[in-house]
Amino acid sequence: MRHDHETSTAQKREHADPSEINRPIPIIVILLALALFVWAIFYIVIRRPSDNPAFGDNRARSELMAATAGGSGGRVDGAQVFAANCIACHQANAMGLPGVFPPLALSQRATAKATLPISIVLHGISGKLTTSSGVFNGSMPTFKAKLSDAEIAAVLTHVRTNFGNAAGPVSAAEVKAVRDQTKDRTTPWTGDDELAKIKQ
Ligand code: HEC
Numbered sequence: 001m002r003h004d005h006e007t008s009t010a011q012k013r014e015h016a017d018p019s020e021i022n023r024p025i026p027i028i029v030i031l032l033a034l035a036l037f038v039w040a041i042f043y044i045v046i047r048r049p050s051d052n053p054a055f056g057d058n059r060a061r062s063e064l065m066a067a068t069a070g071g072s073g074g075r076v077d078g079a080q081v082f083a084a085n086c087i088a089c090h091q092a093n094a095m096g097l098p099g100v101f102p103p104l105a106l107s108q109r110a111t112a113k114a115t116l117p118i119s120i121v122l123h124g125i126s127g128k129l130t131t132s133s134g135v136f137n138g139s140m141p142t143f144k145a146k147l148s149d150a151e152i153a154a155v156l157t158h159v160r161t162n163f164g165n166a167a168g169p170v171s172a173a174e175v176k177a178v179r180d181q182t183k184d185r186t187t188p189w190t191g192d193d194e195l196a197k198i199k200q
Contacts, residue, residue, distance in 0.1 A: 076150045078158030085143065086155065094163040100138060102131045105163035109195070110156075114170045116198050117156050118178040119189065121147070127191025142188060149175040 043049065053060045059075070083092070089101040096103040104110045108131070110117050126139040143152065149172040156175075160167035189195050 076148075076154040078154035078156075081147065081151045081155040082158050085147065086159075089140070094159065096133070099134065099136070102129065102136050103133050104159050104165075106132070106165065108132060110159050111165050111167035114156070114168070114174050115178055116195065117159070118152060118170065118175050119182060119198050120195070121152050121156065122175075122179060122182060123185050124188035125191060125195070126188040127194075129191045129195075137191075139188065144179065149173075149179065 049055065051061055063075070086094075086104070090096050090104050091101070094104040109120065120140070122142065122144045124140045124142040127137065129136045129138075147155070152175045153170045153172040157169040159165065161169065
């Protein structure tokens with residue numbers, strides 16, 4: 001019995017073993033979280049913060065729509081269109097390849113009245129082509145299905161204002177006009193003779 005007595009004295013000196021109490025999340029915290037959630041949804045739906053051009057690259061929604069619709073409002077990067085569609089043949093420095101691809105640098109046709117280079121990019125050329133860098137007889141593909149009016153305008157503006165060229169810019173409206181006028185054409189221009197007939 002003496003032993004039992006000692007144990008109980010020791011037990012009295014100890015604190016009770018800790019135990020977990022199940023405390024529910026206070027209702028006010030749940031309500032606050034709900035309120036925050038509802039506010040966030042309303043903010044997105046009603047304020048439409050994603051429409052704010054300042055959160056992007058400052059292009060308004062209307063500009064982006066115009067760009068995808070092939071209008072003139074979007075800022076298409078002519079250098080990028082050139083890199084993706086022209087340098088395989090005309091080379092990054094626009095000097096072409098002697099005897100195979102004519103240079104666009106200092107090209108009389110590239111810097112002529114816009115109708116001519118637009119016609120070339122829209123339908124391509126296949127046949128004898130006389131340039132100041134020699135006579136070519138290759139074939140350039142059509143881009144009428146591949147590039148929009150805005151893209152053709154941008155790439156020609158890039159070509160006409162770089163590589164030593166100093167001709168005026170080309171607008172998407174000009175491209176559209178030539179596209180409409182030549183919409184029945186299904187074959188490339190045949191070279192010198194046909195290109196000479198394009199009104200300049
Ligand atoms: C697959 C090769 C190829 C690609 C890609 C190409 N071209 Fe051509 N391009 C040619 C060839 C070849 C000629 C000469 C055609 C001939 O000999 O009949 C030419 C001719 C031209 C001419 C006339 C040059 C002159 O001085 O008479 C222009 C302008 C032109 N290309 C612009 C472009 C532009 C802009 C692009 C890109 C959108 C482009 N080309 C993409 C092969 C190409």
